[in-house]
């Protein structure tokens with residue numbers, strides 16, 4: 037497991053080799069095994085592949101075009117639109133995308149009381165643990181993965197296409213890797229750790 041933590045990379049080049057269903061089920065099962073706040077297990081997973089993948093990509097591209105057209109949900113993030121387009125190309129290559137939804141979450145536009153916000157933060161932490169479990173399980177199986185939040189550039193379009201109740205959190209692209217990047221830089225331990233004793 038420690039090996040998977042050290043070996044995992046964000047993969048952005050995938051082969052067209054399909055992922056056997058058994059492997060996909062194992063990966064999702066690893067996601068379901070994550071800890072969650074009050075064991076609420078707020079996650080839902082929508083597995084997109086085959087013909088559905090093309091429809092999903094169409095919705096994603098429509099969202100990016102809307103962001104570019106001036107009707108932007110993320111007006112301060114225009115400099116990241118090119119990155120979102122690249123992410124769509126990566127998802128085009130990957131045989132499978134798993135969308136992860138917070139089934140207990142409200143949509144982005146709902147205002148929350150501080151208490152509701154804490155509940156939401158705890159649910160999102162639980163879902164993040166679930167996503168990381170899936171990435172590590174995939175790594176262990178030699179399957180590449182990419183955690184994707186560029187979905188927010190097509191938030192409404194993807195939510196509508198996915199027809200999901202709750203709050204869309206992220207997507208994970210999965211496929212056999214066609215690149216083996218070296219480790220991306222990390223901050224040094226003493227920059228990020230404070231010891232109190």
Ligand SMILES: Cc1cc2nc3c(=O)[nH]c(=O)nc-3n(C[C@H](O)[C@H](O)[C@H](O)COP(=O)(O)O)c2cc1C
Nearest residue numbers: 044045046047048123182183184185186187219220
């Ligand atoms: C919450 C989150 C969102 C991310 N969204 C994207 C994305 O939309 N597109 C992308 O190419 N990479 C995305 N990444 C991958 C990061 O760029 C990557 O994890 C980081 O650069 C470190 O590289 P590594 O994963 O290979 O260690 C995301 C990662 C996280 C944790």
